[in-house]
Amino acid sequence: MTSPSSNGAFTMPTSPSSKRGEPPALTFAAIGDLHVKENGASSFRDLFAEISRSAEALVLCGDMTDVGKPSEAEILAQDLRACAIPVVGVLGNHDCESGHAEEVAKIFRSAGMRLLDGQSCEINGVAFVGVKGFMGGFGPRMLASFGEACVKALVAESVSEAIRLENAMRSVHSDRAVVVLHYAPVVGTVEGEPLEIFPFLGCSRLAETIDRFKVSAVVHGHAHHGRYQGRTPGGVPVYNVALPIEKPSRRPYGLIRA
Numbered sequence: 029m030t031s032p033s034s035n036g037a038f039t040m041p042t043s044p045s046s047k048r049g050e051p052p053a054l055t056f057a058a059i060g061d062l063h064v065k066e067n068g069a070s071s072f073r074d075l076f077a078e079i080s081r082s083a084e085a086l087v088l089c090g091d092m093t094d095v096g097k098p099s100e101a102e103i104l105a106q107d108l109r110a111c112a113i114p115v116v117g118v119l120g121n122h123d124c125e126s127g128h129a130e131e132v133a134k135i136f137r138s139a140g141m142r143l144l145d146g147q148s149c150e151i152n153g154v155a156f157v158g159v160k161g162f163m164g165g166f167g168p169r170m171l172a173s174f175g176e177a178c179v180k181a182l183v184a185e186s187v188s189e190a191i192r193l194e195n196a197m198r199s200v201h202s203d204r205a206v207v208v209l210h211y212a213p214v215v216g217t218v219e220g221e222p223l224e225i226f227p228f229l230g231c232s233r234l235a236e237t238i239d240r241f242k243v244s245a246v247v248h249g250h251a252h253h254g255r256y257q258g259r260t261p262g263g264v265p266v267y268n269v270a271l272p273i274e275k276p277s278r279r280p281y282g283l284i285r286a
Contacts, residue, residue, distance in 0.1 A: 054154045057082060058269040059281040060089030060210065060249020063122065064107075066099040076111040079281060085113055085151045086281075088141070089249035089269055090120025090160060090210030093132060101132040105139035114151050115141045118158040120210040120249060144208060146192040148200055154244070154286050155202040159193045161211030161248070162186040164231030171227060190233040197241045206286050207238055209248040216258025217268035218251040235260040244286040256282070 057079040062072060079086050093100035101123075108115060123132050133143050142149045144158025164171050164186035173183040189211075197205065212218050212230030221229060229251045238246060239262030246260070249270040256273050258266045269275070269282040277283045 051153045053285040054152045055083050055285050056085040056087055057281040057283055058087040058247040061091040061270040063091055063094040064100045064104045065094045066097055068103050071107055073107040073110040076107060080112040086111055086115045087208055087247055088117035089247055090118050091122040091249060093123050096123045096126040096128055096132055098128050098131045098135060101135040105135050108139045116156045117141050117143050118160050118208050118210055146196050148196050150202055153202055155200040155205040156208055157196045157205055158208035159189050161209040161234050162189045163228045165227035166215040166232045170232055186231045186233055190237045194237045204244045204286055207243055207246040210250050212248050212251055213246060214258045214260055214266050217266050218254040220253045220255055221251050238264055245284055
């Protein structure tokens with residue numbers, strides 16, 4: 029099991045041999061669903077400065093903007109300049125809403141964010157692998173590619189995101205990897221949301237891919253009323269770090285060690 033340290037970060041269990049031979053764990057902060065609006069009513073500058081003192085990296089799990097406007101992205105990009113540690117992120121569905129996802133991504137990258145879309149990056153020996161993910165449902169109730177063309181297109185998008193995650197994982201050479209998503213890979217971290225919307229909050233195909241690799245932790249957002257922690261069928265810890273979720277750190281972000 030994972031257990032919280034004195035600063036609220038959750039630590040992966042470590043064998044005696046790994047304690048002797050592996051580099052020290054990396055502590056990263058993770059948060060999703062900031063939903064920055066163009067009126068600039070919310071500023072995250074102070075929060076990012078605080079995170080810089082508590083963690084070695086910041087992970088943003090999508091829905092960084094409210095409706096995907098470049099003007100919203102510019103506001104967050106300005107706040108990110110207060111962050112003195114590496115920033116990794118993925119886009120969410122809200123970041124795609126206005127049809128300017130490419131421009132939004134460009135703004136975030138120009139602010140120094142390592143925005144992942146089927147790629148990985150390494151920070152202090154830990155590989156961060158990211159895709160947005162997609163909907164589709166969980167377990168035996170996953171939507172199948174059957175019937176109308178629009179249903180098949182939705183399932184194809186879900187499968188495509190899982191394949192892109194698999195391809196990115198195959199490029200990882202680090203012994204430690206963190207998967208960054210927007211959509212949930214397991215039902216455990218969306219419990220608390222209305223049952224009717226579970227299929228729109230994520231898909232088990234992502235967990236199936238994750239369990240084929242050595243992964244230290246998974247972080248996602250999207251499910252504002254879900255639970256903080258769950259596990260894949262293979263036992264990988266999954267953390268829902270959406271802004272409204274209560275976290276062990278008692279702060280808006282999760283502190284996780286990998």
